[in-house]
Amino acid sequence: GDSVTQMEGPVTLSEEAFLTINCTYTATGYPSLFWYVQYPGEGLQLLLKATKADDKGSNKGFEATYRKETTSFHLEKGSVQVSDSAVYFCALSDRGNAGKSTFGDGTTLTVKP
Amino acid sequence: DAGVIQSPRHEVTEMGQEVTLRCKPISGHDYLFWYRQTMMRGLELLIYFNNNVPIDDSGMPEDRFSAKMPNASFSTLKIQPSEPRDSAVYFCASSPRAGVGTQYFGPGTRLLVL
Numbered sequence: 760g761d762s763v764t765q766m767e768g769p770v771t772l773s774e775e776a777f778l779t780i781n782c783t784y785t786a787t788g789y790p791s792l793f794w795y796v797q798y799p800g801e802g803l804q805l806l807l808k809a810t811k812a813d814d815k816g817s818n819k820g821f822e823a824t825y826r827k828e829t830t831s832f833h834l835e836k837g838s839v840q841v842s843d844s845a846v847y848f849c850a851l852s853d854r855g856n857a858g859k860s861t862f863g864d865g866t867t868l869t870v871k872p
Numbered sequence: 873d874a875g876v877i878q879s880p881r882h883e884v885t886e887m888g889q890e891v892t893l894r895c896k897p898i899s900g901h902d903y904l905f906w907y908r909q910t911m912m913r914g915l916e917l918l919i920y921f922n923n924n925v926p927i928d929d930s931g932m933p934e935d936r937f938s939a940k941m942p943n944a945s946f947s948t949l950k951i952q953p954s955e956p957r958d959s960a961v962y963f964c965a966s967s968p969r970a971g972v973g974t975q976y977f978g979p980g981t982r983l984l985v986l
């Protein structure tokens with residue numbers, strides 16, 4: 760079945776540091792890939808997505824590229840801010856899976872001033 | 873657009889009581905999902921509906937849990953009787969389309985069973 764594996768956390772960075780959170784996936788079909796972010800006390804919200812190989816999703820300075828050859832969708836940001844402190848979830852949605860998404864375990868990011 | 877609406881936002885109850893969580897999805901969305909989030913188990917999919925019909929309830933932990941979607945704009949998740957291990961944050965999410973559809977999450981209901 761489908762699965763998503765994320766880099767284990769927690770991750771602690773200083774403000775303006777470079778961020779990478781690794782995500783790899785296993786899927787039988789041709790999935791769409793997502794990064795969601797969850798701020799304290801809130802629900803998950805879409806950060807970015809990519810629907811086919813080599814697509815790059817981007818939002819709020821975050822980027823991730825759909826790499827079919829390595830089955831990866833790593834999240835990057837060049838300069839993190841304190842306000843980026845949150846939990847980040849990698850997810851996939853497979854057309855063959857009747858609408859269901861598979862989520863990773865989440866990576867907690869803390870950015871210190 | 874009001875987004876996904878959940879009520880109540882917080883619920884404190886005693887073991888053995890019935891708990892009903894409510895969700896109003898985004899208008900026009902075909903899919904509705906119920907999740908549970910805990911520190912120990914992370915985010916778990918409990919059940920999801922397509923066009924008001926339950927598609928997969930394999931994540932429902934036991935018979936004490938039930939979910940309904942009587943129409944396109946309302947769903948409930950019921951726990952009867954509740955137990956302390958049911959304490960968690962319960963999220964409802966809706967999605968406009970299968971396959972590439974993004975899920976839109978509600979703010980969650982924080983449940984504490986004493």
